[in-house]
Amino acid sequence: MKMSDRKKKILQIVVDEYINTAVPVSSKNIAEKHLTDISSATVRNELASLEELGYLTQFHTSGGRVPSPQAYRFYIEELMEKGNLSDSDLDYIQSAFSSKSNDVEHLIKSVSKVISDLTDYTSVAIGPHADAERIRSITLLPCGDGRALLVIVTGERILRDSFIRVPENMTDEELENASRVISKLFEGKALTEAKEVEEEALQEFGQYRQVMAEVIDALKTYTHPREEDVVLTGAEKIFNHPEYEDIGNVKNFLSVISSKDKIAELIGDENDEIQISVKIGSSGDKDVPDDCSLVTATYSAGGKNLGTYGVIGPIRMDYPKVIAVLENVGRALEGIVENKNRDKHNNKDGKQ
Amino acid sequence: MKMSDRKKKILQIVVDEYINTAVPVSSKNIAEKHLTDISSATVRNELASLEELGYLTQFHTSGGRVPSPQAYRFYIEELMEKGNLSDSDLDYIQSAFSSKSNDVEHLIKSVSKVISDLTDYTSVAIGPHADAERIRSITLLPCGDGRALLVIVTGERILRDSFIRVPENMTDEELENASRVISKLFEGKALTEAKEVEEEALQEFGQYRQVMAEVIDALKTYTHPREEDVVLTGAEKIFNHPEYEDIGNVKNFLSVISSKDKIAELIGDENDEIQISVKIGSSGDKDVPDDCSLVTATYSAGGKNLGTYGVIGPIRMDYPKVIAVLENVGRALEGIVENKNRDKHNNKDGKQ
DNA sequence: GTTAGCACTCTCAACACCTAAGTGCTAACG
DNA sequence: CGTTAGCACTTAGGTGTTGAGAGTGCTAAC
Numbered sequence: 225m226k227m228s229d230r231k232k233k234i235l236q237i238v239v240d241e242y243i244n245t246a247v248p249v250s251s252k253n254i255a256e257k258h259l260t261d262i263s264s265a266t267v268r269n270e271l272a273s274l275e276e277l278g279y280l281t282q283f284h285t286s287g288g289r290v291p292s293p294q295a296y297r298f299y300i301e302e303l304m305e306k307g308n309l310s311d312s313d314l315d316y317i318q319s320a321f322s323s324k325s326n327d328v329e330h331l332i333k334s335v336s337k338v339i340s341d342l343t344d345y346t347s348v349a350i351g352p353h354a355d356a357e358r359i360r361s362i363t364l365l366p367c368g369d370g371r372a373l374l375v376i377v378t379g380e381r382i383l384r385d386s387f388i389r390v391p392e393n394m395t396d397e398e399l400e401n402a403s404r405v406i407s408k409l410f411e412g413k414a415l416t417e418a419k420e421v422e423e424e425a426l427q428e429f430g431q432y433r434q435v436m437a438e439v440i441d442a443l444k445t446y447t448h449p450r451e452e453d454v455v456l457t458g459a460e461k462i463f464n465h466p467e468y469e470d471i472g473n474v475k476n477f478l479s480v481i482s483s484k485d486k487i488a489e490l491i492g493d494e495n496d497e498i499q500i501s502v503k504i505g506s507s508g509d510k511d512v513p514d515d516c517s518l519v520t521a522t523y524s525a526g527g528k529n530l531g532t533y534g535v536i537g538p539i540r541m542d543y544p545k546v547i548a549v550l551e552n553v554g555r556a557l558e559g560i561v562e563n564k565n566r567d568k569h570n571n572k573d574g575k576q
Numbered sequence: 577m578k579m580s581d582r583k584k585k586i587l588q589i590v591v592d593e594y595i596n597t598a599v600p601v602s603s604k605n606i607a608e609k610h611l612t613d614i615s616s617a618t619v620r621n622e623l624a625s626l627e628e629l630g631y632l633t634q635f636h637t638s639g640g641r642v643p644s645p646q647a648y649r650f651y652i653e654e655l656m657e658k659g660n661l662s663d664s665d666l667d668y669i670q671s672a673f674s675s676k677s678n679d680v681e682h683l684i685k686s687v688s689k690v691i692s693d694l695t696d697y698t699s700v701a702i703g704p705h706a707d708a709e710r711i712r713s714i715t716l717l718p719c720g721d722g723r724a725l726l727v728i729v730t731g732e733r734i735l736r737d738s739f740i741r742v743p744e745n746m747t748d749e750e751l752e753n754a755s756r757v758i759s760k761l762f763e764g765k766a767l768t769e770a771k772e773v774e775e776e777a778l779q780e781f782g783q784y785r786q787v788m789a790e791v792i793d794a795l796k797t798y799t800h801p802r803e804e805d806v807v808l809t810g811a812e813k814i815f816n817h818p819e820y821e822d823i824g825n826v827k828n829f830l831s832v833i834s835s836k837d838k839i840a841e842l843i844g845d846e847n848d849e850i851q852i853s854v855k856i857g858s859s860g861d862k863d864v865p866d867d868c869s870l871v872t873a874t875y876s877a878g879g880k881n882l883g884t885y886g887v888i889g890p891i892r893m894d895y896p897k898v899i900a901v902l903e904n905v906g907r908a909l910e911g912i913v914e915n916k917n918r919d920k921h922n923n924k925d926g927k928q
Numbered sequence: 929g930t931t932a933g934c935a936c937t938c939t940c941a942a943c944a945c946c947t948a949a950g951t952g953c954t955a956a957c958g
Numbered sequence: 959c960g961t962t963a964g965c966a967c968t969t970a971g972g973t974g975t976t977g978a979g980a981g982t983g984c985t986a987a988c
Contacts, residue, residue, distance in 0.1 A: 250981055263931050268982065286938045286981040365713050367729050375727055377719050460834050463827050471823055475815050482812050602950055617962050620951065637968045638950040 227277070234259070234270050235279055236303040239291045243542055246466045248288030293504045293539060296517070300502050300543055307544035309552055313342055317556050328352070332455055335533055335553060340458030342549045343542070344465075345535035346481065348520070349455040350491055352531045353447070362410050364388075364403035364439075366396040372435075374442055378415070384446055388438040402432055406439060418443040454484040467538040473515065480513050481536065491520050491532050500550060504539055517541045521550040525558040579629070586611070586622050587631055588655040591643045595894055598818045600640030645856045645891060648869070652854050652895055659896035661904055665694055669908050680704070684807055687885055687905060692810030694901045695894070696817075697887035698833065700872070701807040702843055704883045714762050716740075716755035716791075718748040724787075726794050730767070736798050740790040754784055758791060770795040806836040819890040825867065832865050833888065843872050843884050852902060856891055869893045873902040877910040 237258045238249045251271055255264040271289055274280045279295040282288065291299070309317075320338045332351050340347035357378035365373040370392040377383045390399060409425050410418065418440055425436050462468045462477055481487065490503075490512065505516040512518055519541065520534030533553070535546055589610045590601045603623055607616035623641055626632045631647040634640065643651070661669075672690045684703050692699035709730035717725045722744040729735045742751060761773055770792055778785050814820045814829055833839065842855075842864065857868040864870050871893065872886030885905070887898055 248981095252981075264981095265931055265933090265983095266929085269930085272983080282982090284938055284981095285936085285983085286979090288981065360719060361717050361725075363715070363717055365715055365727060365729060367712060373713075373727070373729055373735055375717060375725070377717060377725055383725055460827070460830050463823075463830075469823055471815075471821055471826070474823065474826060475812070478812050478815075600950095604950075615962050616950095617952095617964095618960085621961090624952080634951085636950095636970075637952085638948090638970075640950065 231270055231274055232303060234267065235274055235291075235295060236299065238280065238289060239295060239299045239303065242291055243540055246540060248282065248290050250288040253288075296504055296539060296543070304544055307548040309342075309548050313549070314552065316342065317552055321556050321560050332531060333457070335557060336455045336457040339533055339535060339549060339553055340461060343535050343546050344461055345537040345541065345546065346459050346461050347457045347533070347535050348481075348487055348491060348518075349457070349533045350488060350531055351453045352529045358412055358414050359410050362407055364399055364406065366399045372399055374439060376446070386442050388435070388442055390435050390438075391432070394432070394435075398432075402435055406436070410443075415443055415446055451484045451488060454488050456481055456484070456487070462537065465538055467515070467540065476513065476515065480516060490518060491534065500547060502543070515539055519543065519546050519550065521554055523554045523557055525561040528561075530557060530561065583622055583626055584655060586619065587626055587643075587647060588651065590632065590641060591647060591651045591655065594643055595892055598892060600634065600642050602640040605640075648856055648891060648895070656896055659900040661694075661900050665901070666904065668694065669904055673908050673912050684883060685809070687909065688807045688809040691885055691887060691901060691905055692813060695887050695898050696813055697889040697893065697898065698811050698813050699809045699885070699887050700833075700839055700843055700870075701809070701885045702840060702883055703805045704881045710764055710766050711762050714759055716751055716758065718751045724751055726791060728795075728798070738794050738797075740787070740794055742787050742790075743784070746784070746787075750784075754787055758788070762795075767795055767798055803836045803840060806840050808833055808836070808839070814889065817890055819867070819892065828865065828867065832868060842870060843886065852899060854895070867891055871895065871898050871902065873906055875906045875909055877913040880913075882909060882913065
């Protein structure tokens with residue numbers, strides 16, 4: 225059986241209508257409100273055939289039809305008409321990013337909040353991959369008890385820190401020296417380049433090889449997204465959607481979002497080439513839980529990864545709106561990052 | 577009307593029974609299972625009188641009785657019999673704290689998890705007040721763009737960090753010098769003592785007063801608990817309790833725990849003298865939301881505050897169990913902290 | 929290929945009815 | 959005067975019935 229243009233049109237109507245109303249769509253509804261030139265009986269024939277093709281399901285005979293996950297996928301691929309944001313939404317994006325705090329941690333949080341507020345779904349976000357970032361400063365601070373704090377500041381001003389073990393008999397002065405050596409070795413390099421200097425570094429370090437090894441280990445762990453990097457905003461938004469009037473669904477959803485590890489796994493393996501990714505639960509995308517849909521966008525500006533942002537919610541999601549929000553937020557974000565870079569250059573030029 | 581001993585006994589039975597079964601308690605139940613020497617009619621008279629005193633309520637005439645918040649308060653004050661933990665629970669506490677990681681951040685998380693697992697409620701935790709902690713190391717690291725990273729490591733190995741603004745024309749070397757001066761000034765002092773050296777510090781700093789002022793500002797903010805210090809574990813545990821089969825209650829609960837600010841406010845203002853505090857929503861404790869109960873304990877060892885830990889859940893909470901868990905966890909925690917201190921001293925003695 | 933018409937199925941709300949649980953009250957008892 | 963048995967009363971919750979409404983599938987006619 226082929227997908228005629230009319231079938232596509234009808235499928236599109238069903239999905240649009242169901243997204244907006246959350247009520248199973250009837251043939252009468254379609255014929256009266258959207259396709260006034262054909263009768264409900266004709267629509268019924270087409271619906272029956274779409275059902276046979278796997279795009280629609282019905283709970284019971286007299287209950288209207290509901291899109292299947294397969295239908296949503298097809299809808300997103302081919303049928304969906306792009307949404308536009310209202311002026312007030314656009315204003316909101318502008319005003320949210322106009323605050324001048326350029327601390328990346330805060331930026332991630334505010335982007336996540338904007339997305340959640342505008343889409344009315346729970347937003348998930350994960351910061352930039354640290355891989356490509358260049359180390360601006362790397363320091364070991366003595367803390368006593370055979371421990372030192374490793375502080376790394378990268379070009380993007382993200383700082384990461386963790387304790388490493390040092391020999392108990394190492395004095396603060398020795399540690400300071402070691403810190404200086406490490407500084408020389410790594411400053412200006414990207415985190416991923418740590419491996420390349422590994423041999424050289426271990427050589428140079430003589431008796432404190434162990435310390436160096438720990439530092440390199442720590443550097444390596446930074447290239448993976450960590451639990452703390454996952455930001456979740458607006459979990460309570462799910463109550464605004466009728467599928468979560470059922471306690472079982474709430475439970476399921478909660479159990480998904482309460483594991484940040486799992487979320488990191490879900491959104492962390494994005495292929496950077498794909499700008500917007502839609503994953504729909506059940507059968508298709510292995511890891512996405514049933515009855516859940518995950519829409520994410522990976523942003524970048526000036527060749528730099530800015531992180532992955534998106535929403536998680538019911539399969540019956542307002543994809544046009546969500547995608548419009550993600551696109552607009554992305555543009556705004558790229559805008560401010562590029563402006564910032566330009567400012568920086570101008571300032572430098574002006575002073576030199 | 578007086579509270580006779582028999583009334584107290586009956587009230588205790590009602591609360592115990594309701595805590596365990598979540599079913600409104602009937603006079604017949606009490607007479608048959610607990611007070612076999614008197615008849616249900618007598619119990620009924622007593623129940624009616626307890627209701628008049630405000631300790632009991634009923635949803636409808638034939639529905640049995642349910643304790644009021646006032647009854648829970650009285651129960652905790654006077655009636656409750658202390659619970660004992662099972663051997664397996666005690667073992668669990670021991671094994672959970674035997675891991676030797678003495679990183680405070682991790683310790684808080686694992687304590688919170690233990691409490692949540694053993695009580696089956698959502699656990700809230702907030703780390704030690706920084707007030708009394710002595711600064712072990714304080715450093716300013718240059719980050720470019722008129723910013724520097726302030727890194728503070730305290731005796732408890734808690735590290736806190738934030739960016740501060742520095743004059744754009746300040747060189748890295750100047751910053752390093754400033755860092756050294758600041759180090760000298762503050763090392764070994766408690767965070768709360770920052771104010772005392774304020775005048776002296778501003779004096780000494782000459783042209784970079786501004787930097788010093790920012791550092792002192794930052795120090796001041798650390799004495800308040802911050803959003804990031806609040807740890808929440810086991811939010812999904814609420815589904816194990818029947819009051820949260822109602823979507824409205826889940827919604828309410830979620831909205832409470834989704835604001836870490838609010839939680840910090842709730843548990844952060846503990847009077848350190850009180851070891852265990854019970855706050856029951858509705859009328860009594862202003863800030864605790866209706867239908868919620870908050871039980872927290874503030875731990876300390878060797879004069880040092882170790883943070884505040886507890887659970888948040890329905891008013892119908894298993895107070896004896898929760899309090900037993902909090903007490904045992906507290907003892908275990910104090911034990912390991914004291915052992916650690918002793919080890920530290922022994923090591924030092926051995927080496928010197 | 930399209931459509932009108934109709935029988936069929938299913939949900940949902942309303943209603944009556946019944947039962948079980950628990951209470952309050954009263955009158956009798958020691 | 960406290961205690962108790964007995965009984966009438968109240969209410970939630972479950973069940974069965976009914977009718978209306980919605981939507982479909984099928985068929986025969988256009």
